[in-house]
Amino acid sequence: MTTEVKSQRTSNGVAWLVGMVVLVVIGLIAWIVQLSQGMAVLGIGQIVVWGVYIAAFFSFVGLASGLLILAVLADLGVIPGLRASRFNMLIGALASYVAGGFMILMDIGKPLRVLNMVFDAQFKSPFVWDFFSLALGVIVTIVYLLVAPKGKWLPIIAGIVAGIVVIFEGWILSMSAGSPLWSGGMMPAIFLVEGLLMALAICLIASSNPLASAALRTGLLVGLPILFLFNVFEMGANLYAGDVDDLFGTNLLLSNPLFWLMVILGIILPFVLLLLAGRNRTLLVVSGVLVVLGVFVAKTLTLVTGQAISFLMGTASYTPSFVEFLGVIGVVGLAGLLYLLGTRFIPQKKA
Amino acid sequence: MKYGMVIDLRRCIGCNACTIACKQQYGNPPGIFYSHVGITEVGTYPNARQVPLPVLCNHCDEPPCVDVCPTGASAKQANGMVLIDENKCIGCRYCMVACPYNVRQFIGSAPKGYYPEKGGLTAYEKVAYAQHQVGTVEKCSFCATRVAAGQLPACVLTCVGQARFFGDLEDPNSQVSQLIAKFDAKPLQPEAGTKPNVYYIGL
Numbered sequence: 225m226t227t228e229v230k231s232q233r234t235s236n237g238v239a240w241l242v243g244m245v246v247l248v249v250i251g252l253i254a255w256i257v258q259l260s261q262g263m264a265v266l267g268i269g270q271i272v273v274w275g276v277y278i279a280a281f282f283s284f285v286g287l288a289s290g291l292l293i294l295a296v297l298a299d300l301g302v303i304p305g306l307r308a309s310r311f312n313m314l315i316g317a318l319a320s321y322v323a324g325g326f327m328i329l330m331d332i333g334k335p336l337r338v339l340n341m342v343f344d345a346q347f348k349s350p351f352v353w354d355f356f357s358l359a360l361g362v363i364v365t366i367v368y369l370l371v372a373p374k375g376k377w378l379p380i381i382a383g384i385v386a387g388i389v390v391i392f393e394g395w396i397l398s399m400s401a402g403s404p405l406w407s408g409g410m411m412p413a414i415f416l417v418e419g420l421l422m423a424l425a426i427c428l429i430a431s432s433n434p435l436a437s438a439a440l441r442t443g444l445l446v447g448l449p450i451l452f453l454f455n456v457f458e459m460g461a462n463l464y465a466g467d468v469d470d471l472f473g474t475n476l477l478l479s480n481p482l483f484w485l486m487v488i489l490g491i492i493l494p495f496v497l498l499l500l501a502g503r504n505r506t507l508l509v510v511s512g513v514l515v516v517l518g519v520f521v522a523k524t525l526t527l528v529t530g531q532a533i534s535f536l537m538g539t540a541s542y543t544p545s546f547v548e549f550l551g552v553i554g555v556v557g558l559a560g561l562l563y564l565l566g567t568r569f570i571p572q573k574k575a
Numbered sequence: 576m577k578y579g580m581v582i583d584l585r586r587c588i589g590c591n592a593c594t595i596a597c598k599q600q601y602g603n604p605p606g607i608f609y610s611h612v613g614i615t616e617v618g619t620y621p622n623a624r625q626v627p628l629p630v631l632c633n634h635c636d637e638p639p640c641v642d643v644c645p646t647g648a649s650a651k652q653a654n655g656m657v658l659i660d661e662n663k664c665i666g667c668r669y670c671m672v673a674c675p676y677n678v679r680q681f682i683g684s685a686p687k688g689y690y691p692e693k694g695g696l697t698a699y700e701k702v703a704y705a706q707h708q709v710g711t712v713e714k715c716s717f718c719a720t721r722v723a724a725g726q727l728p729a730c731v732l733t734c735v736g737q738a739r740f741f742g743d744l745e746d747p748n749s750q751v752s753q754l755i756a757k758f759d760a761k762p763l764q765p766e767a768g769t770k771p772n773v774y775y776i777g778l
Binding site for chain 1: 606613614615628630639642643644645646647648663664665666667668669671672673675676677678680681682683684685708709710711712763764766
């Protein structure tokens with residue numbers, strides 16, 4: 225009986241591994257097409273220049289920081305039942321940080337020049353802060369993974385670094401003079417909540433521990449209204465006291481049916497399902513999936529709408545291309561593959 | 576020394592000669608415009624009307640594109656020009672996102688040319704497009720090389736209505752300084768806080 229269960233788990237593991245490798249190969253082919261034909265194969269233009277690659281980058285890094293913060297909270301005993309998953313959360317964080325970095329590499333026009341960010345770094349740029357904080361996030365996650373934390377200092381430092389990384393992500397948008405929709409100052413807070421929500425949702429999808437699931441469910445039930453309120457604060461300020469650009473941008477977002485679909489399917493529906501779910505595993509998993517997709521769509525909409533308002537109040541459109549879509553799928557596969565390999569080959573330290 | 580430009584909208588007829596002169600000067604591929612003519616509305620109803628609005632890089636004193644550039648590829652020069660070192664540019668396009676005027680252009684792919692039906696690039700296009708680095712951002716340089724050689728920017732030289740003026744904004748006796756003072760010329764979107772150095776008469 226035990227041998228059968230073990231064999232079933234092994235074959236499941238191999239199936240996941242093969243699935244992720246297939247996704248990575250698909251993404252690799254898409255990237256090769258992009259490199260050979262140029263970035264004209266993407267959906268971006270001269271006005272909307274950041275699309276789903278950047279939205280995916282923000283999502284991966286937010287998820288990574290969220291997972292790192294959850295691991296810290298588990299180590300500090302704040303979230304009951306989650307400590308047993310700290311190893312998996314940290315591997316997930318590491319895989320997600322790497323995937324985020326890869327997403328940027330795919331998005332820049334001259335990927336071979338990425339080291340210019342180190343050798344010619346201009347420290348006034350939020351991009352450079354983000355680059356170095358992301359590198360620091362990776363290092364801290366590795367240290368936290370390999371060194372069993374005995375005191376409280378290492379978890380606290382790791383938590384602070386995770387927070388800084390995701391706040392810098394928000395600053396990339398909110399410190400941009402060209403896009404009024406992002407300038408309200410709430411963006412770093414929204415990014416932090418979104419990252420935590422994604423991490424809670426992913427852990428909820430993967431969790432088989434009822435105690436941990438209950439804590440994660442509570443976290444999502446608290447976090448979703450907070451995210452909703454933060455967005456209301458941002459948009460409310462723009463609508464009430466914003467200048468012409470702020471008003472134009474916010475109205476553009478509010479008039480997009482996708483935005484309302486995201487609010488209903490990504491925030492309200494998972495909230496209701498979580499309220500009703502109790503210990504119903506299917507409902508919990510569905511809620512988790514909706515939250516992850518909802519956050520990704522929300523990031524894409526905010527990112528694209530902020531750029532879509534061109535100078536002289538025109539609007540530009542953006543539709544992700546097939547190649548772009550496959551590129552993102554490939555990096556999702558890369559994150560999954562790194563997670564599977566990490567949980568298999570990295571030695572687990574007992575906390 | 577701080578170079579700047581004054582555009583007299585009362586003289587601009589919206590002919591786009593400046594757009595074409597710029598494209599010819601730099602051999603810009605299809606879809607790439609360092610300078611173009613948009614349309615804006617002036618006045619208030621019922622005395623409102625549409626006027627052509629030539630737009631180019633404002634070479635701002637507080638350029639957000641320079642601040643956000645992660646590699647220093649975009650830099651403010653001592654003479655006021657904001658220039659891009661294409662050999663440093665990594666193509667992240669953060670400068671394009673940060674620019675309130677949407678005047679930066681990304682060369683995403685190898686240019687296809689204006690006459691693909693003729694089997695590729697023309698001889699002119701082959702030479703001109705070789706100057707553009709795929710994967711980098713470009714923009715108006717106030718014709719830095721022409722100005723260094725004592726010439727006017729191509730758009731100023733070609734303007735059929737003589738609506739464009741170029742010179743030193745720090746010299747109170749220069750034509751541009753006097754025009755700004757005399758006609759109360761204004762920059763675009765001063766509320767963006769970028770302190771542009773392109774001024775408009777009749778805005």
